[in-house]
Amino acid sequence: MEIEDFMKEIKEDSEERIKKIHHLAKKIWERKGLDLIDVRNKCLDVWDDMKYDANSSIVPLVNLPDERRPTNLIFGSGSFSTGDFQAEQYEEIAKIVEKPPIKLQGIVANKSADHGCNGAKIARKHNLKLVELDYEDWYHDFIDRREENPIRATRYWYSPKDESRPSISEINSRFKIRQNKYHKALGEKIDETFQQDTNIVSLRGYNFQVCSNIFKHQLSKMPHYNDTHPADLSYIHPKKKHKLYAGWQSGAVKKMMEDGGHDTYKGSLIEVKNMDKISQIHELDEGALMGLGKGVTPKEGLVMTADQIQDALKIIDDYFFCTWEASGLILLFGITRRKVPVVFQTLEGKREVVKQRAIVVGNKFHSGVQAWGQDLDENIKEIEDFLWG
Numbered sequence: 001m002e003i004e005d006f007m008k009e010i011k012e013d014s015e016e017r018i019k020k021i022h023h024l025a026k027k028i029w030e031r032k033g034l035d036l037i038d039v040r041n042k043c044l045d046v047w048d049d050m051k052y053d054a055n056s057s058i059v060p061l062v063n064l065p066d067e068r069r070p071t072n073l074i075f076g077s078g079s080f081s082t083g084d085f086q087a088e089q090y091e092e093i094a095k096i097v098e099k100p101p102i103k104l105q106g107i108v109a110n111k112s113a114d115h116g117c118n119g120a121k122i123a124r125k126h127n128l129k130l131v132e133l134d135y136e137d138w139y140h141d142f143i144d145r146r147e148e149n150p151i152r153a154t155r156y157w158y159s160p161k162d163e164s165r166p167s168i169s170e171i172n173s174r175f176k177i178r179q180n181k182y183h184k185a186l187g188e189k190i191d192e193t194f195q196q197d198t199n200i201v202s203l204r205g206y207n208f209q210v211c212s213n214i215f216k217h218q219l220s221k222m223p224h225y226n227d228t229h230p231a232d233l234s235y236i237h238p239k240k241k242h243k244l245y246a247g248w249q250s251g252a253v254k255k256m257m258e259d260g261g262h263d264t265y266k267g268s269l270i271e272v273k274n275m276d277k278i279s280q281i282h283e284l285d286e287g288a289l290m291g292l293g294k295g296v297t298p299k300e301g302l303v304m305t306a307d308q309i310q311d312a313l314k315i316i317d318d319y320f321f322c323t324w325e326a327s328g329l330i331l332l333f334g335i336t337r338r339k340v341p342v343v344f345q346t347l348e349g350k351r352e353v354v355k356q357r358a359i360v361v362g363n364k365f366h367s368g369v370q371a372w373g374q375d376l377d378e379n380i381k382e383i384e385d386f387l388w389g
Contacts, residue, residue, distance in 0.1 A: 001299045003308060007315070010296065014316045017294065017376055018089075018323050022096060024380055025327035028387065029097045036101060039331060040064050042387065046363045047334050056338035058360055061271070061290075062199055062224045062330055069101060070199040072325050073190070073223075075108045075206040080118040082228060082314065083107065083204040086322035087126040093326045101328030104128065105194050110135045110186065110208060131193050133186045135208075142185075143177060151207075154178050157281050175278050179211040191217040200325055203227040209275040225272035226290060226330075228318040230310045231256055233268040233289050234369045236344040241354050243286065244347070253313070254306040259347055265309050266295030267317030268371070269324070271335070271357075288335060288357050291324070291366075291373040293317025320373065332383060333372075334360040342368040362386035 028034050040060065047058035062070055074083040090104045106129035109119030115136055123130035139150035147153050156174040158165040166174075190198070197218040201210065203225060210225055231245035231252035244259070245252040256262050271287035273280075296312040298304045304312075324330045339355040346352055351369070358367040361379070363386045366372040372379050 001302050003302065003304070006299060006302055006304075007312060010312045010316050013294070014319055017316075017320050020376060020380060021320070021323045021327050021329060022092065024329065024383065025093055025101075026096045027384070029099065029101055029328060032388065034387070035099075036064060036069065036328075036331065039328075039387070043332060043334060043362070046386070047360060050360065050363065050365075054336050054340055054358065054360075054365070056336040056340050056358075058334040059337055060331075061333040061335050061359075063221060064331070065197070065199065068196065069103045070331070071103050071105045071194075071196050072200040072202060073105050073108050073194075073198050074202045074204055075110075075210075076117070076119055076122075076204045077109065077111050077207040078117055078205050080107070080109075080122045080205065082318050082322055083202070084118075084122045084125070085319050086202060086204060086326065087122060087128065089323045089326035091126070093328075100326070101331060102200070102325055103196075104326070105196070105198060106130060108132075108186070108190065108206075110182075110206070112137065129193055131186070131189045133182075133189055135182060138182060138185065139177075142181070156278075160282075171281075172278050175281070178208060179275065180213060183208075183211050183213040184216065187214040187216050190214065197221055198223045200330065201225045202322075202325060203272060204322070209281075210272060211276050212274045213276075222274070224330075225274075226321075227270050227272045228321050229268040229270055230313050230318075231268065232262075232266040232292065232295070233270060234266075234292060234344055234371065235347060236352055236354060238346045238348075238350065238352055241352070246286070251306075253309050257306055257309075261347060264295040264297045265313060266374075267293045267313040267321070269293075269321040269373075288359055289368060289371050290333065290359055291321060292371040293320055293373055294376070317373075332362050336360070343370070344368045 051057045076083045093100050107119050107123040108131045109117050111117035112134040113120055136150045154174040154177050156171045201223045233243050235244040269291035273287050336358045340358050341353045342356050342358050343351050344354055361372045362383045364382050
């Protein structure tokens with residue numbers, strides 16, 4: 001099989017999975033006539049019972065505002081291909097649901113078209129409001145106009161063993177520039193642009209860590225953040241308990257390939273936490289695992305590069321995750337208030353327990369190796385049984 005034929009199969013499979021989410025959304029919000037309060041109250045009632053099994057109270061992943069739909073912003077830094085797809089999903093849901101459950105507010109970009117970002121283009125395409133604050137231009141205006149590479153100059157994540165790692169004081173200075181100064185300015189533009197608070201932030205290729213300063217104007221009602229990730233985050237180190245495939249872009253896929261033993265490469269959807277302190281910089285991709293996709297299983301005889309696998313993962317898994325906000329599926333997600341035992345896996349196939357906040361979808365626990373999305377037909381049936389069974 002040629003790579004072109006394989007990618008065609010991936011695209012068809014992806015479209016079929018997304019149609020199933022559309023059908024679920026239509027059934028919940030249109031055919032059965034449920035509203036946001038109906039669904040949320042049903043979740044809260046069952047979560048109140050499930051707290052005894054979890055040994056923790058369970059709270060909504062996304063806060064439901066009073067008397068209005070929840071709102072969503074899409075953040076990105078580059079091509080905005082996944083952000084574009086997610087915006088399209090809002091348009092698709094609007095065609096089949098008279099009262100869509102979630103409102104897309106707009107696009108947020110930390111780069112301009114002059115520096116290779118398509119944020120403005122995608123905002124125009126979907127007639128959305130745009131908040132754009134080019135980091136390089138901002139840095140030249142307010143920090144140092146002589147710096148040739150502001151992003152490199154403010155890099156603050158380094159491996160502890162990296163000999164090029166700057167001093168702690170320098171790392172702290174860089175951290176403050178990005179998180180305290182730049183993101184404060186970005187947050188002010190967000191506050192000026194949108195009348196309503198934001199409830200969900202979808203990180204779709206955003207190349208900075210988020211922080212509370214972005215939403216300082218709504219500190220008591222912080223949004224939920226989630227991020228698509230091009231590798232399987234259910235794998236952990238057996239002793240150190242950290243995720244094996246945290247990291248950026250195809251580097252995570254490449255590491256899976258180097259480790260061997262992976263017949264299927266799955267993408268992940270992960271909760272993202274605000275990075276407000278310098279002590280947090282090594283907590284990369286350590287939020288709760290919200291979902292795992294079907295993944296990519298290369299055909300026998302087809303040799304794929306890490307970049308090709310990542311491209312396929314974007315189609316089969318990232319695009320699937322991008323439907324969760326627009327469809328309202330994410331409103332059925334809860335999370336334990338406390339850290340509880342969650343089962344992950346090692347490369348050797350052993351089950352390892354890690355304490356973290358656990359995900360609940362409807363009336364079922366779906367955390368770690370049992371993250372939602374892998375067995376889609378069964379997962380949807382669980383929701384249907386929960387709502388109408």
